[in-house]
Amino acid sequence: MKPAAIWRTAFLGALVALLEVLCLTGRIDKLTMQPPHQIIIDLLRMLSAGTLNLAILKTLANSFLAFGLAMVTGTAAALVLHRLRAVRDALDPLFATYYAIPVFAFYPLLIILFGLGDTPEIFIGFMLAVVAVIVSVLSGIDRIPRVLLKTARVHQLSTWETARRVTLPCIAPYILTGAKLALAYALIGVIGAEFIMSSSGMGYEISFAYMNFDNATMYPLILLIVLASVGINMVLGRWERLLMVRRGLA
Amino acid sequence: MKTSSLDRLRNGLVLLLVLTGLWQVLYWCVGDVALRSPLETFGYTAYLLGSARFWPNLVETAQAFGLALVISVVMGLAIGFTLGLSRIANAVFEPVLVSSYAIPKITLYPILLLMFGLGMSAKVAFGVIHGVIPIALFTTDAVRHIRPVFLKTGRTMGLSPLEMAWRILLPAAMPEIFAGLRVGFSLTLIGTLLGEMFASQRGIGYLLMNAIGLHNVDLIMSLTFMLTLFAGAASVILLAINRRMQQRT
CATH class of the missing domain: 1.20.5 (Single alpha-helices involved in coiled-coils or other helix-helix interfaces)
Incomplete structure (x- = not known):
């Protein structure tokens, strides 16, 4: 382990220890927060009892569905947009300002359109994620060395073969960058939507527990979401760095 | 391009x-x-702007957003300058920042509410946790790419850390820092609005949540329209300023 990683672990450990002490001595009272060790015990008990497994599964499934849809649509859209210069130029201002728009403000409209259920949640996750994919893939395509495309033409590869053998392998690191962002956005979208208005899922369970002062359910769920999102993000980040290093880009 | x-x-x-x-x-x-059709929405928006109950909510949101933005910018710059100048601090803390960027911060809302209580401070805090991380990350990156000779000059002249930040870091890395501020601006706005949607009795977010509950399509449409217009316009303006800055350097 590198020294920086040791310091980081020590810092995070100290933070948790501080919380533990503050909670145990009663500086943070029991109604506000439980001591960290209690949260972990509650989390393990919750997972083994399986009472909320359905909600957890539903949220994760919806997030992955939104993520998958965004990856496929986003990559395809980027490949097409790259060919259509005029359309791309016209959409440029939209991409530049897209993440400034509070997408959650559209959630009520989506509920009215699709009804309260999985569809509007997945749609919000998808809407948040797809633009990140398009932008990263486009910037990847822009950076494909000309000579590779020329080689493909010399070998008379078809459009499909060029895409499969040259373009896609070449932009793999950029797709991964997009995937990292997209997964975070999909989770944010789905859980946020569940929070605002829904009848199931982790976001719903957290807000339900919050309203009932049920800290034994709320904190473990929050911890689970934090661990899941940070964990997935770290794995994808490491993979991305590996690809970049192999290409000599990092 | x-x-x-x-x-x-x-x-x-x-x-x-x-x-x-x-x-x-x-x-x-x-x-x-x-x-509602675009025309009806424009009409209702005009009516809303003329009604007396709308303005106190707008003022409330503007105050919360302004305060959150100021805190985000100051904290973000402070963190960014520290991490940008110190290699060790950067190696230790940057991964923590990057990871926390990926957390759906909306789930932290109950914790913030329990800490700050219902009202202004919780909203501001919610705006800040959304806005501060991108500003800090962009600033760190910008400061790390400042030409070393500038920093050496500053150190030779014996500038205090505050003078160093004001006279050297900020001007030298302004275009990149500004890109972070632009992202921070929109995320702080989103955070503040989300904060108002969950636990507030006033503000645009509260109006929106209320309209959802009452199925008031007119109100939902025109609030969404105004928010999108404001966020989009602000983003376009900030982007234009940023482009001009980058051209000058």
Whole structure:
């Protein structure tokens, strides 16, 4: 382990220890927060009892569905947009300002359109994620060395073969960058939507527990979401760095 | 890719027209239950702007957003300068920042509410946790790429850390820092609004949540329209300023 990683672990450990002490001595009272060790015990008990497994599964499934849809649509859209210069130029201002728009403000409209259920949640996750994919893939395509495309033409590869053998392998690191962002956005979208208005899922369970002062359910769920999102993000980040290093880009 | 500002203006206008067109088509498809046409929405927005109950909410949101933005910027710059100048601090803390960027911060809302209680401070805190991380990350990166000779000059002249930040770091890395501020601006706005949606008795977010509860399509549509317009316009303006800065350096 590198020294920086040791310091980081020590810092995070100290933070948790501080919380533990503050909670145990009663500086943070029991109604506000439980001591960290209690949260972990509650989390393990919750997972083994399986009472909320359905909600957890539903949220994760919806997030992955939104993520998958965004990856496929986003990559395809980027490949097409790259060919259509005029359309791309016209959409440029939209991409530049897209993440400034509070997408959650559209959630009520989506509920009215699709009804309260999985569809509007997945749609919000998808809407948040797809633009990140398009932008990263486009910037990847822009950076494909000309000579590779020329080689493909010399070998008379078809459009499909060029895409499969040259373009896609070449932009793999950029797709991964997009995937990292997209997964975070999909989770944010789905859980946020569940929070605002829904009848199931982790976001719903957290807000339900919050309203009932049920800290034994709320904190473990929050911890689970934090661990899941940070964990997935770290794995994808490491993979991305590996690809970049192999290409000599990092 | 170089596009002149005239081209950009034309592209923007085309995009606005197309989006409005899509909106109208969607309205024809869906009907009155769920949507209002663009024209009706403009009308209701004008009515809303003229009504007395709207303004106190807008002021409330503006105050919360302004305060959150100031805190985000100050904290973000402070963190960014520290991490940008110290290699060790950067190696230790940057991964923590990057990871926390990926957390759906909306789940932390109950914790913040328990800490700050219902009202202004919780909203501001919610805006800040959304806005501060991108500002800090962009600033760190910007400071790390400042030419070392500037920093050496500052150190030779014996500048205090505050003078160093004000006279050297900020001017030298301004275009990149500003890009972070732009992202931070929009995320702080989103955070503040989300904060208002969950636990507030005043503000635009509260109005929106209330309208959802009452199925007041007119109100939902015009609030969404105004928010989108404001966020989009602010982003376009900030982007234009940023482009000009980058051209000058």
